Amino acid sequence: MSRFLDERLQSLCAYTPGEQPQDKKYIKLNTNESPFPPSPKVIEAISAAEVADLRLYSDPSTKVLTAEIAKRFGVLPENIYTSNGSDDILNFTCMAFCGAKKGVAFPEISYGFYEVYAELYNLDCKKIPLNADFSINPSDYFGLGRTILIANPNAPTGMALPKSAIEEIVKNNPNDVVLVDEAYVDFGAESSVELVKKYKNVIVCHTMSKSRSLAGARLGYAIADAGLIEDLNKIKFSTNPYAINRLSSIAGIESMRDEEYFQNNCKKIIKIREKTINELEKLGFFTLPSCANFIFTKKIGVSGQLIYEKLREHGILVRHFTKPEICDYMRITIGSQSEMDSLVCELEKILGEVQ
Ligand SMILES: *Cc1c(COP(=O)(O)O)cnc(C)c1O
Numbered sequence: 001m002s003r004f005l006d007e008r009l010q011s012l013c014a015y016t017p018g019e020q021p022q023d024k025k026y027i028k029l030n031t032n033e034s035p036f037p038p039s040p041k042v043i044e045a046i047s048a049a050e051v052a053d054l055r056l057y058s059d060p061s062t063k064v065l066t067a068e069i070a071k072r073f074g075v076l077p078e079n080i081y082t083s084n085g086s087d088d089i090l091n092f093t094c095m096a097f098c099g100a101k102k103g104v105a106f107p108e109i110s111y112g113f114y115e116v117y118a119e120l121y122n123l124d125c126k127k128i129p130l131n132a133d134f135s136i137n138p139s140d141y142f143g144l145g146r147t148i149l150i151a152n153p154n155a156p157t158g159m160a161l162p163k164s165a166i167e168e169i170v171k172n173n174p175n176d177v178v179l180v181d182e183a184y185v186d187f188g189a190e191s192s193v194e195l196v197k198k199y200k201n202v203i204v205c206h207t208m209s210k211s212r213s214l215a216g217a218r219l220g221y222a223i224a225d226a227g228l229i230e231d232l233n234k235i236k237f238s239t240n241p242y243a244i245n246r247l248s249s250i251a252g253i254e255s256m257r258d259e260e261y262f263q264n265n266c267k268k269i270i271k272i273r274e275k276t277i278n279e280l281e282k283l284g285f286f287t288l289p290s291c292a293n294f295i296f297t298k299k300i301g302v303s304g305q306l307i308y309e310k311l312r313e314h315g316i317l318v319r320h321f322t323k324p325e326i327c328d329y330m331r332i333t334i335g336s337q338s339e340m341d342s343l344v345c346e347l348e349k350i351l352g353e354v355q
Contacts, residue, residue, distance in 0.1 A: 086220025
């Protein structure tokens with residue numbers, strides 16, 4: 001740290017991303033990327049001519065991308081905000097709709113970035129405990145007088161609320177913004193996008209990083225009432241209007257145009273997930289019900305940290321968290337079938353060593 005950093009930021013605890021090791025080849029099941037490449041249409045569209053056009057700025061209004069997303073969800077372009085990864089939407093939501101007085105609320109066990117943004121903007125922050133089974137109790141979020149952030153499905157549990165429960169939360173906070181982070185919704189949860197047509201205080205946030213195999217492109221989008229979208233755009237145009245680069249924009253457009261490829265990949269992941277849960281159950285693992293492209297699982301009597309470390313030694317990366325409530329668990333991304341076969345095989349060996 002230099003002596004120049006603003007005092008307010010000196011104690012800020014930044015987000016720790018999952019490892020992206022560059023040293024050797026791991027089976028990467030730690031950051032919820034897709035095992036499949038993006039749509040062949042994406043790969044085809046990124047031509048040498050498009051690369052040559054990188055000398056030009058991108059379209060700050062992302063007109064074509066916005067139109068494709070709007071069409072996919074049956075809303076108007078004015079209901080769509082596009083961003084450099086959906087993390088930007090969370091960031092801007094905390095910047096725009098919380099403020100010193102209002103503050104923010106989110107589940108105690110959830111996506112780690114919520115806490116970081118709360119700290120970054122010095123927000124009054126209410127963390128709401130989960131039920132004992134790791135589910136979210138919707139009525140805990142009624143009438144809080146705060147901006148609410150809810151990941152649905154939640155991370156790292158993978159458990160989802162039905163749209164009706166999200167609607168109750170939205171309805172019971174008419175004077176506050178409710179952001180529904182649907183990063184994993186395509187893997188079997190019910191989306192709340194329809195609520196956007198009925199309520200002016202809900203933002204549904206999606207990413208192309210997981211179900212559309214575009215983590216490296218950094219693309220996210222929000223669906224909401226036109227007023228909220230205008231507010232988010234105000235911040236984008238006050239920070240970085242060209243936040244979406246030319247090549248990522250093309251990737252997003254082509255991905256949106258290839259619904260079939262997208263749907264197929266989601267189905268494949270769900271199938272591999274269910275098979276993996278079964279295989280792990282045979283080894284004595286307990287897994288929470290997952291609507292995501294990852295599972296949250298533990299072996300009763302064996303430390304999550306130990307299994308994480310042993311897997312790493314065996315060339316498999318998974319995610320382990322040190323919060324006491326969840327330190328027994330590991331979050332494991334659903335990879336290809338052969339990656340999951342390797343995982344199960346290594347776990348079997350590890351259990352033989354440690355038990
Ligand atoms: C991965 C993830 C995001 C962010 O994704 P981007 O890559 O920034 O689009 C947001 N919320 C949750 C819950 C996530 O797991």
